[in-house]
Amino acid sequence: MQQGILQIGRKTPPMKILLAIDRSDFSKVAMQAVARQFQTKGTQVRVLHVVEPISAYVSVDIIPHFVPHIAKVEQDRRKEARILVESAARYLRKAGHKTSELVGEGDPKSVILDQAANWNADLIVLGSHGWKGLGRFLMGSVSEAVTRHAGCSVEIVRTRGTAKRASARSRRGARVKRPR
Numbered sequence: 001m002q003q004g005i006l007q008i009g010r011k012t013p014p015m016k017i018l019l020a021i022d023r024s025d026f027s028k029v030a031m032q033a034v035a036r037q038f039q040t041k042g043t044q045v046r047v048l049h050v051v052e053p054i055s056a057y058v059s060v061d062i063i064p065h066f067v068p069h070i071a072k073v074e075q076d077r078r079k080e081a082r083i084l085v086e087s088a089a090r091y092l093r094k095a096g097h098k099t100s101e102l103v104g105e106g107d108p109k110s111v112i113l114d115q116a117a118n119w120n121a122d123l124i125v126l127g128s129h130g131w132k133g134l135g136r137f138l139m140g141s142v143s144e145a146v147t148r149h150a151g152c153s154v155e156i157v158r159t160r161g162t163a164k165r166a167s168a169r170s171r172r173g174a175r176v177k178r179p180r
Helices: 025-037 064-094 108-119 133-139 142-149 160-174
Strands: 015-021 043-051 098-105 123-127 153-157
Touching (some): 015 025, 015 064, 015 108, 025 064, 025 123, 064 098, 098 108, 108 123, 108 142, 123 142
Parallel strands (some): 015 043, 015 123, 043 098
C-alpha cells in the first residue's frame, strides 16, 4: 500500500488534540473552538495547564520576606490549576469528546512542546493574548514559540477583539507619514 492512501475498512487512529489553557478568556475561546470544530468520534483531547514556578517571577534577593510563603502559594496555584483543567475537560466531555487532564510545571512554552511530542499530538490548540511590542517582549509569546517549534500542527485561536487590534496595528504600521 502506498503511503498516504487510506485503506477501506482500516481503522484510523484517533486524532490527538492538546488544548493548552490558562485562566484567560482567550483560552475559554480556544476550548469552545475545540468543542465546536472537531468531531467527537475518534478525537482525544488532552487539556493542559502549565504552572510557572514563582521563582520565574520573584527573586529571593528582592523580596526575602516572601520566601517562607512560597511553598503554600505554589500549592494553592497547583490546586487552582487542577480545578481549571477539570472544568475545561468537563465542558469538552459534555460536548462528547474523550478527554484527559494534565497540570504541568515549568516554562509553559517548553512544557507544551514536550507534552505534545511525548503524547504524539496531532494538533496543539491554544488562545492568543494578542500582545505586541513591550508586552510581548516582557511576557513572551507562548503561542508564537509553540507555533515555531512544534512537531505537529498548531491552531492559534483569537478572539474577534485581538484579531481586530492586530489588523489595525498592521494597517497603522503600513502607513507612510507624509512630511508637512
